[in-house]
Amino acid sequence: MTEDEFEDELRGLTPEQAVEARAVLDELADARRAAAMIEGHVVDLLARLGRLSDAQAAASLSGSRAREDARRSFAAQAGIALHTGPAEARARLAMAEQIHDDCPVTLAALQEGRLSLRHAEQVVKAGLPLDAGGRASLDHGAVALGEQRTARQLGKVLDKQAADLDSRSFRERHADARAHRHVTIRDVGAGMSELLVCGPTVEVRSVFDRVDQMAREIKKDRARARRAYERAHGELPEEGWMAPVSGGRDGTDPEVVAASDRRTLPQVRTDLLLDVLLTSEPGGHDLFASGTGAGLSQIRAGVQVTIPVTHLIGTEAETDSEGGIGAAWLDDGTLIDADTARILAGNTAGWERIFIRPESGTIE
Incomplete structure (x- = not known):
């Protein structure tokens, strides 16, 4: 936001109120950075607990269940310290180790208050299907991308980059993910529940x-x-x-x-x-x-899909080892499998030309 745009946002306030608004917003930004730094410290502490858990398991005589037992014990203690349940503590412990081990550049930015924990989690999520080299590549570029984007926006850019880095075709990745489709329910209190559907x-x-x-x-x-x-x-x-x-x-x-x-x-x-x-x-x-x-x-569902022309014609550069093609995008940048995109394109009466940035999938 430019200074003029900021001044427009403050229109209607007295000069004293405008000064107070600027001060509050500055303090809010400082608080956000301080909170991120604390979260970075918590991530480091949880990762250290994970290493201690592995050390305990290595010294144990309980065999194949040693690591599982150690993790459960340490997660329970971490839950007490964090005032969370054991399951949530264990999830946070696992995420902290992934950030610490796979995303050192992102962790440093988190500890400096430049990124939030949610940004760091997006880097981990995008890198899960990749090998160590691919995760390192995402990690090194994530800070510059994330400082000017929300966590959700960063996640979409990183998902596109991860798709380009993955040695598997998007068709293969989609097939693996599709196999884990599910419906779950979660109680949210006061007689209400959430129904979550994870599907194509x-x-x-x-x-x-x-x-x-x-x-x-x-x-x-x-x-x-x-x-x-x-x-x-x-x-x-x-x-x-x-x-x-x-x-x-x-x-x-x-x-x-x-x-x-x-x-x-x-x-x-x-x-x-x-x-x-x-x-x-x-x-x-x-x-x-x-x-x-x-x-x-009479209502029918409609979804906007952006398909690079190279995907439609299946050029050599965009063809995977199975003769399939890469990924296409929905209107907000979400990736979908190209086989579905081609079927949708074939059933569409008219096409509208849209330009996209190939490196991120951002629609112009």
Whole structure:
């Protein structure tokens, strides 16, 4: 942000308030750097615990389970020191060792406050499929990339670089990753839980896109119903209003129910997804204003895919040992397997030319 842009952000404040805002932001940046330095110190301490754990295992007489037993014991003690559960402590211990052993340049930047722990974790994640040389290459370039990017942005750039460094084809990597697809659940308290689906990117993105389109259609329908109700009966209160009983199959007027629907877009997405999974159709969320709900049945998922032309024609430079091709990108830079991309390209009526940076996958 330029100085002029920063001054625009402070518009409306008194001179004293503007000075205070600058001071607070400066202090916030200092606090972020200090927190990163502490995290770097914690990583170093956990890595040292890992080495001590291995030393204990080497001196043990318990055979093949020595390392596992030592890790469990040290993780439990680390959990007490960190006020976390043993499982989380063990995960942090493993991550700390990976950062320490495979990413020394990144660790140094973390300890200097130049990168955050989340940045360092992205470097580790991107380097997992690579050999030692590939991980070292990512490590040496990550600091310059990460200082000007969020952790998520850095992860996407590093994923592209890792794909180029990996000796395996993207098809092979995708097949290995696809074999680990899964659905998990996690309780988050207050009677709520999270359902996590890990599957092929195009299919998962398409599921989200379809639910999102359906939810937006319902939101538009509710807004139409609300405007119609207010034209006939006056403005609805923002809160505390219940739909009156006025006839209809279940004793309520569907138009009034639609007008009173104040759910947010994320809430509607969630309700629709649960409806579809539990009943095979979004039956509990028909479009009352139009009367049939047919609008939802016409919605189809859509995902934007960027495919380098060399991937489409399968040039020698882009062809792997199995005769396949490299990776393609979704609109936000996420990699997908090129076989899926070619199928999508073949089913597309028209193509739009988009320029990308080959070294990072960034779309221009």
